[in-house]
Amino acid sequence: MTRFYRALLHLYPAGFRAEYGDELAAAFAQRAREHTGPLAPVILMTNAVTDVVPNALAAHVDILRQDLRYTVRGLRRAPGFALTAILVVALGVGANTAAFSLADFVLLRPLPYPEPERLVKIWQAMPGYGQMEFSPANLRDVGAVATSFTGVGAYWEGAVNLVGDGEPRRLQSVRVTPDLLPLVGVGAFIGRVLTHADSAGEPAVVISHGLWQGHFGSSPGVLGRTVRLDGVVHTVVGVMPPEFHFPARGIDLWTPLVFSAANFEDRNDNYLDAIARLKPGGTLEGAQVELDQIMARLELEHPAELKDTRAAVWRMQDEISDRARLLVLALCGAAFCILLLACANLASLLLARGLHRARELAVRTALGAGRERLMRQLITESVGLAAIGGLVGVGIAIAGLPLLSQLVPASLPIADHPTVDLRVLAFAAALIAITGLAFGIAPAMRAGKGGSLDALRDGTRTSGGRRQRLRSALVVLEVVGSIVLLVSSGLLMRAIWKIQAVESGFRTDGVMVMRTALPMPKYAPVAARERFYGRVLEDVRGLPGVASAAYVTGLPMDMRGGIWPVQIAGNEVRREGDNTASLRYLTPGFFSTLGIPIRLGRDVNAGDAQDRPYVAVVSESFAQRHWPGQDPIGRRFGFALGERTVVGVVSDVKVRGLERTSEPQVYLPSAQVADSSITSYPPKELVIRSTLPAEQWMPAVRRIIAAADAEQPISNVRTLADVVAGDTAARRVQLRLLAMLSAIALVIAGVGIHGLLSFAVSTRTQELGIRRALGAQVGTIVGMVLREGLTLAAIGTMIGIALSFSVGRGMSALLFGVPATDPVTIAAAAALCLVTAVVGCVRPAIRAARVDPMSALRE
Amino acid sequence: MTQTPDYLLPLPPAAFHILMSVADEERHGYAIIQDVEARTDGDLRLSPGTLYRSIQRMLQQGLLVESRRRPAAELDDERRRYYRITPFGTATARAEMRRLTQLVRLARARGLTPETT
Numbered sequence: 001m002t003r004f005y006r007a008l009l010h011l012y013p014a015g016f017r018a019e020y021g022d023e024l025a026a027a028f029a030q031r032a033r034e035h036t037g038p039l040a041p042v043i044l045m046t047n048a049v050t051d052v053v054p055n056a057l058a059a060h061v062d063i064l065r066q067d068l069r070y071t072v073r074g075l076r077r078a079p080g081f082a083l084t085a086i087l088v089v090a091l092g093v094g095a096n097t098a099a100f101s102l103a104d105f106v107l108l109r110p111l112p113y114p115e116p117e118r119l120v121k122i123w124q125a126m127p128g129y130g131q132m133e134f135s136p137a138n139l140r141d142v143g144a145v146a147t148s149f150t151g152v153g154a155y156w157e158g159a160v161n162l163v164g165d166g167e168p169r170r171l172q173s174v175r176v177t178p179d180l181l182p183l184v185g186v187g188a189f190i191g192r193v194l195t196h197a198d199s200a201g202e203p204a205v206v207i208s209h210g211l212w213q214g215h216f217g218s219s220p221g222v223l224g225r226t227v228r229l230d231g232v233v234h235t236v237v238g239v240m241p242p243e244f245h246f247p248a249r250g251i252d253l254w255t256p257l258v259f260s261a262a263n264f265e266d267r268n269d270n271y272l273d274a275i276a277r278l279k280p281g282g283t284l285e286g287a288q289v290e291l292d293q294i295m296a297r298l299e300l301e302h303p304a305e306l307k308d309t310r311a312a313v314w315r316m317q318d319e320i321s322d323r324a325r326l327l328v329l330a331l332c333g334a335a336f337c338i339l340l341l342a343c344a345n346l347a348s349l350l351l352a353r354g355l356h357r358a359r360e361l362a363v364r365t366a367l368g369a370g371r372e373r374l375m376r377q378l379i380t381e382s383v384g385l386a387a388i389g390g391l392v393g394v395g396i397a398i399a400g401l402p403l404l405s406q407l408v409p410a411s412l413p414i415a416d417h418p419t420v421d422l423r424v425l426a427f428a429a430a431l432i433a434i435t436g437l438a439f440g441i442a443p444a445m446r447a448g449k450g451g452s453l454d455a456l457r458d459g460t461r462t463s464g465g466r467r468q469r470l471r472s473a474l475v476v477l478e479v480v481g482s483i484v485l486l487v488s489s490g491l492l493m494r495a496i497w498k499i500q501a502v503e504s505g506f507r508t509d510g511v512m513v514m515r516t517a518l519p520m521p522k523y524a525p526v527a528a529r530e531r532f533y534g535r536v537l538e539d540v541r542g543l544p545g546v547a548s549a550a551y552v553t554g555l556p557m558d559m560r561g562g563i564w565p566v567q568i569a570g571n572e573v574r575r576e577g578d579n580t581a582s583l584r585y586l587t588p589g590f591f592s593t594l595g596i597p598i599r600l601g602r603d604v605n606a607g608d609a610q611d612r613p614y615v616a617v618v619s620e621s622f623a624q625r626h627w628p629g630q631d632p633i634g635r636r637f638g639f640a641l642g643e644r645t646v647v648g649v650v651s652d653v654k655v656r657g658l659e660r661t662s663e664p665q666v667y668l669p670s671a672q673v674a675d676s677s678i679t680s681y682p683p684k685e686l687v688i689r690s691t692l693p694a695e696q697w698m699p700a701v702r703r704i705i706a707a708a709d710a711e712q713p714i715s716n717v718r719t720l721a722d723v724v725a726g727d728t729a730a731r732r733v734q735l736r737l738l739a740m741l742s743a744i745a746l747v748i749a750g751v752g753i754h755g756l757l758s759f760a761v762s763t764r765t766q767e768l769g770i771r772r773a774l775g776a777q778v779g780t781i782v783g784m785v786l787r788e789g790l791t792l793a794a795i796g797t798m799i800g801i802a803l804s805f806s807v808g809r810g811m812s813a814l815l816f817g818v819p820a821t822d823p824v825t826i827a828a829a830a831a832l833c834l835v836t837a838v839v840g841c842v843r844p845a846i847r848a849a850r851v852d853p854m855s856a857l858r859e
Numbered sequence: 860m861t862q863t864p865d866y867l868l869p870l871p872p873a874a875f876h877i878l879m880s881v882a883d884e885e886r887h888g889y890a891i892i893q894d895v896e897a898r899t900d901g902d903l904r905l906s907p908g909t910l911y912r913s914i915q916r917m918l919q920q921g922l923l924v925e926s927r928r929r930p931a932a933e934l935d936d937e938r939r940r941y942y943r944i945t946p947f948g949t950a951t952a953r954a955e956m957r958r959l960t961q962l963v964r965l966a967r968a969r970g971l972t973p974e975t976t
Contacts, residue, residue, distance in 0.1 A: 020911040023940060027889045027907040047906070055908030062916070 001041060002029060005048055011056035013063055014372045063373075067380035074381065078353070082385065084751060085349050089389025089435055091744050092342025094396030097420070097428040099335035101397065102404045103328050104427075105418035111317055112243060112414065114185040118278040121319055122152070122291060123312040124270060128578075131312050133270040136263045138306075142274075142294050148287040150279050153180030154272040155247060156257055158680070160229040161519050162215075163711045170517065170715030171211070172250050173229070175257035181206070183277050184246060191223045191238030198237075198256040205234040209242040211252045229255065230519030231711075245413035247273065267305040271680075275316065287313050324409040326813055327734050331407065333807075334485055334741045339431065341481040341748045344474040347439040348752055350382055351471055352759045375445065382440025383433070390432035394425070406733040471756050472792055478752040479796020479833060480803060482745040486829035487804035488811065489738040494825055495816040496731055504724060505653035506556065507595030510547075511720035512694045513555055516705055516712050517684040524676040526610050532708050533587050533670060533683065539704040541589075545692030550590035551670065551683035553583070555720070557727045560656045562681065563663055567638030568626055581622055581666045582655050583640050585673065585683050591617075591650055593689045594720070601633045601648035608669035615669060616644035619652045622664030639666055640678060657727045659816055687720070694719075731814075746836050749796075753840035757789050761844045768848055769856025778849045785845040786838070793837030797830045804829075864950035867920060868958055873905060873913045878922060878944060878952040885926045887939040888914065914942060922948035 005028045009021050032044055075082035110116040123131040124138060134142070134154065143152035155176045162169045181193035189209060198204045205227065207216075216222040225236050234255060245251065263269075278287060291311035299306040354361075361374055398420050405417030516536075523529050533551050540549045554562060564583045588605050591598055599620060608615050616639065623632035623646070635646045644666075655662040670683050690697060698717075705712055761768070768781060808820025818825075870878070880886060880894040888910055896904050905913075917923045926941040944952070 016911075016915065020915070023888050024907045024911060026939070027892065027910075030889055031907075051906035051908040055906070055912050059912055059915075062912075 001032060001044065004045065008048055008052045011052055013056075013059055013376075015063075015370055016059050018370070063376065064380065067377045068384060070377060071381045071384050075385075081349060081353055084755070085346055085385045086389040086392060088342045088345045088349070088748060088751070089386050089432075090392035090396060091748065092339040092435065093386075093390040093393030093428055093431050094400070095335040095338045095393075095741060095744065096431055097394055097397035097424060098400050098404060099332045100427050101401065101418045101420055101424040102407060103332050104423060105414065106320065106328050106408055106412065107325065109414075111412075112186075112245075115277075116317060117315065118280070118282070119184070119316040120149075120276050120278060120284065120287065120313050121316050122274045122276050122287075124295070125310045125312040126308050134272040134274045135267050135269045136259050136272060137265070137267050138295075138298060138309075139272055139274055140259075140264065141298055142291065142311075145294055146276070146287075146290060148279060148282050148290050149276040151179055151183045152274060152276040153177045153183045154257065154274045155180055156272055157247070157251075159517055159715075160253075160255075161231075161517065161711065161713050163228045163231070163713075168711050168713035169215070170515065170713040171229075171252040173253045173255055174247065174251050175255050177257050180275060181246075181254065183275060185277075186241065186244050186246075188238035189241040189244075190220060191236070193238055193240075194254060194256050199258050203232060203234045204237040204256060205229065206238040206240060206254045207236060208240055208252050209244070212239045229253075231522045243415070245415070247275075248411050248413055249416055250410070267302055276313075284313060284315065320409050320412060323813065324407070324411075324730070326811065327407055327730060330488070330811055330814065331734065331737055334488065334738055337481045337485055338741055338744055338748070339435075341478050341745055341752075343435055343439045344477045344481075345748050345752050345755075346382070346386070346435060347442060348471045348474040349755060350378075350440060351442075352755060354378070355759070355763070379437065379440045383436035386432045386436030386440070390428060390435070394420070394428050397424075397428070403733070403737070406730055468760065471759075475749070475752045475756050475792045476796040476799070478745075478749040479793050479837070480800040482742065482749040482836075483797055483800025483829055483833055484804045484807055485738070485742040485745045486832060487801070487825055488807055489735060489742045490825035490829050491808055491811065491815055491818055491820065491822060492731070492735045492738060494818045494822060495814065496728065496735055498818060499658045499728060499731075499816050502654065502658040504556070504658060505596060505651055506720075508719070508721040508724055510689050510691065511593065512688045512690070512698075513716070513718060513720050513723065514686050514688075514701070514714050515684050515716040516686060516714055518682060518712070520679050523682065524679065526671055526673060526675055529682055530610075530671050532712075535708045536686065536704055537587060537589070539707075540686070540688060540701055543690075543697045543700050545697055546688055546690045548589045548593045549686065549688045550587045550593050552586040552590050552685050552687060553681050553683050555685050555687070555723055556653045556655045557657050558685075558723050564640055564666075566626070566666075569636070578625070581618075581639070581664045582662070583666055583668070583681060585668050585670045585681055587670050587683060590667070590687065593687045594653075596653060597651050599649045599651055600631075601646070603648060604667065604669040608672060610671045610673075612672075614642045614644045614672045615647040617648040617650055617667040618646055619650055619665040621652050622666060623649050625664055640668060640673070640681075642672070644668070659727075746832065749833070750836040750840045753789050753793065753837050754843065756792075757785060757841055757844035758847065760788065761785060761848045764848075765851055765856050768851045769853045772851060773853040773857060781851075782845045782849050785848045786841050789837055789841035789844075790834070793834055797833055800833075801826055801830065864947070864954040865958070867922070867951055868955055870951065870955045871913070872903075873909055874917055874922070875952065875955055876903065876905070877910070877913055877917065878948055878955075881923065881942050881944045882949070882952065885941040885943040887941050889939075891942075917948070918942075921945055922951055 002025060006021075006025060009017055009024060012021075028044075028048065032040075035044055111119065113119060122134070122142070124134055125131060136154075139152065139154055146152065153176065155174050157172075157174050160171055160173045162171050176194060178194050178196045178198050182195060187193065188206065189212075191206070194204060194206055207222070212218060212222060216225075222236050222239065226233050227236060228234075240254075246254075276287070278284070288311070291313055295306070295309050295311045299309055364374065365371070401418055401420065408414070408416055408418065410416075518529055518532065523532070537549050537551065540546055553559065562583050563580045566579055566581050586604065588603055590596075591603055598617075600623075601617070604615065604617060616637075618632065626632075626637065627635055632646050632649055637644055637646075650665075650667070652662070653665060654660075655665060673681075686701075688697075688701070702714060705714055771781065804826070805820050808815070808822075812820065876895045876899075877891055879898070880891045886894060888907070892905050892907070892910055914923065918925065922945060923942045924945050926943045
């Protein structure tokens with residue numbers, strides 16, 4: 001019984017137990033003697049527990065409160081130390097919280113659909129094209145026999161014009177096969193999702209929560225209302241929940257995708273994105289094997305069209321480009337680096353403080369404070385610092401989150417910027433605890449050990465040798481970290497410069513672009529489109545300041561695909577890498593508007609009408625590939641369902657963006673296509689080159705378009721320069737972040753070097769005084785201090801450079817051919833680091849030089 | 860101590876009882892428990908944990924001191940520690956009494972009586 005009580009007493013803080021343990025036990029024993037009876041032991045024990053537990057807790061809280069008070073008092077006496085420590089922790093925790101919230105949001109969290117791990121994306125695959133959209137016929141055949149899935153659905157992204165009350169609007173829409181939304185598994189917010197019943201009858205539409213709020217004023221009466229989409233009447237049957245995005249964010253509405261018999265004719269009409277749901281327990285590998293078998297069987301049935309066609313399948317969750325993933329991971333790596341530096345610095349600061357306070361601690365030990373009590377005090381201090389710094393850091397992270405939104409790939413069905421939620425806060429709390437405990441315990445242990453009387457005997461000459469070495473190692477670590485970050489961001493900066501030096505092939509200055517996507521049944525006849533283009537362009541060209549204007553299918557770096565196979569005299573049609581080109585329809589004047597030089601022949605012109613021989617303007621690389629060393633003018637080739645004659649050659653354009661290789665380009669006159677054929681390619685981008693600011697003529701352009709077709713919305717108004725900037729936007733954000741982190745690292749390293757040296761100088765005042773007294777010159781003393789700091793910086797720099805080679809290799813996909821060993825970058829990083837080190841050395845060196853021999857000796 | 864006697868007011872009831880208990884003579888911990896219990900007719904029985912936590916705090920606050928004088932050897936128990944009130948403790952107890960008396964007076968003036976009607 002007494003043993004039980006003694007054990008219970010361990011709940012009290014050790015100091016309290018040592019002081020009153022015996023008394024408490026005696027009181028308990030006395031009470032035990034007074035109580036008799038069969039239930040006595042139970043009563044006694046219950047009483048003991050209900051007494052000890054709350055009192056022990058309260059005793060701990062008392063101590064904590066005391067320690068906190070002591071900490072606050074101590075920190076107030078050393079505000080420099082406190083602020084530095086808080087700042088360092090804030091930077092470390094802030095950077096990591098922000099990076100984690102992004103990584104968690106983009107990479108870790110499952111997609112916001114039920115059982116997302118069973119949702120997969122399936123593709124056709126063939127040599128040269130690892131992922132190709134399905135054609136309706138192939139998908140129908142796969143869906144009919146595949147047993148790996150509970151269902152297969154498809155969608156096709158597009159945009160529609162919503163005409164009704166108010167100005168016509170351009171909306172992002174997705175056509176989905178009726179079984180797709182049930183397959184994804186998210187129910188409607190109000191009304192219902194599309195189902196099989198919607199394959200026939202009046203077209204239905206499901207709208208997004210955003211559109212419901214923005215356009216329909218959140219009215220529940222929206223169900224059953226009709227809207228005109230591209231001229232076709234649709235009935236609203238449902239509104240999706242606010243957080244629902246599919247297949248990516250920014251989709252306004254979903255309409256049924258219904259196929260006619262004609263859609264199934266061409267097996268190479270690939271435009272469907274396909275989604276399937278694995279059967280419970282089904283594996284990705286199993287699905288892959290089955291799909292390949294099915295495609296192989298289809299190839300046997302259609303050997304010409306489906307030569308070498310197979311399938312690819314991956315989890316929808318993994319539908320994020322390697323580059324986007326790498327961008328996020330690089331950020332996390334950099335943030336982690338900062339955390340390490342912050343921890344190293346905190347440990348170093350605490351060590352130095354412990355050394356400074358060795359005397360104070362020794363006095364307190366001598367006065368009877370137990371070692372456990374002192375350690376507890378020190379840990380309270382480090383955790384307290386970490387907590388304050390951490391809170392500031394979380395604040396920084398929250399403030400910085402909008403900056404990170406550019407790194408959230410738009411292809412994911414999630415909101416556009418991460419939020420700080422409980423997971424993220426828990427992560428931050430863990431970081432704070434680790435920082436405060438792990439890096440507080442070591443210095444505390446040392447301080448606890450050092451609580452001997454040695455420290456009392458001599459205040460200044462402390463046994464600091466080993467600690468000094470440990471701190472030196474920490475400074476080296478800080479330099480290593482800064483070098484790695486500096487080199488990484490330097491390499492990325494070089495990569496961006498290199499990318500920006502790449503010739504896009506066109507000029508952006510003074511060019512505005514806007515989109516008027518013509519709705520389809522209405523503008524299916526080519527003549528109707530030509531009338532629209534003709535009217536708009538003629539009036540726009542007449543505006544003051546407008547030098548030229550034209551219509552084109554899609555803008556380079558904005559529309560990156562649109563790749564068609566090329567057929568040249570007897571070659572069979574192959575859709576392979578060396579036999580494709582990008583297809584753009586355009587009106588006369590496009591090349592002059594974008595400043596694309598015509599090398600040979602002519603631009604398309606008004607004479608290239610629907611009933612005239614089909615012509616084409618091709619890029620130099622196209623001519624070079626198919627007719628090397630020969631005159632391409634007058635050559636013929638098959639492209640986009642027709643036989644074309646080359647009438648002009650223009651220089652190449654980076655259609656796929658500055659960083660990627662682009663297919664050769666083929667430009668066709670907007671009129672030379674059959675009615676109702678290739679209906680997703682009619683020119684929709686209006687490009688205008690002008691010498692006056694756009695504000696001056698934009699209203700007139702809007703009036704001109706409204707006059708040509710009052711129901712035609714205008715969307716995506718921007719400068720061509722913005723389109724090109726969008727190509728490198730994610731990169732520039734990442735560079736900015738990494739540069740910021742490098743700067744932080746540099747500051748931390750500088751502070752670390754400075755702190756170490758100032759401390760070294762202050763503990764060596766006596767030694768320096770003796771040296772001066774013995775005749776050492778000021779220069780010698782300053783040199784000594786500088787040498788100490790710079791040696792550490794040099795060691796750190798060398799290790800850092802070695803380390804950054806491997807980091808650079810890991811990032812090579814982002815470096816656009818800049819080698820990880822780029823000497824300019826490395827030299828710049830090393831120089832920057834050494835300058836920081838020198839700056840960190842200056843004040844301690846001056847202090848060392850100012851040591852007065854007489855007073856130093858007298859102390 | 861530069862603190863004024865009302866610095867610690869209001870006192871926790873346990874602390875006030877302990878001060879009363881050691882006001883006239885030095886007592887050890889268990890004796891305090893018994894004394895408080897006797898004076899309150901068994902209404903208040905301090906638990907050992909509460910007692911010693913209070914004592915620890917009151918020592919720090921300077922209300923009590925541990926006594927170095929020990930009773931005659933045959934009455935003493937080695938383990939026991941004796942506590943006595945300090946002048947500051949006495950002053951604080953008086954201040955607390957004043958505070959309580961005043962409170963009671965105010966309540967009376969309002970017509971409140973302790974008797975239930």
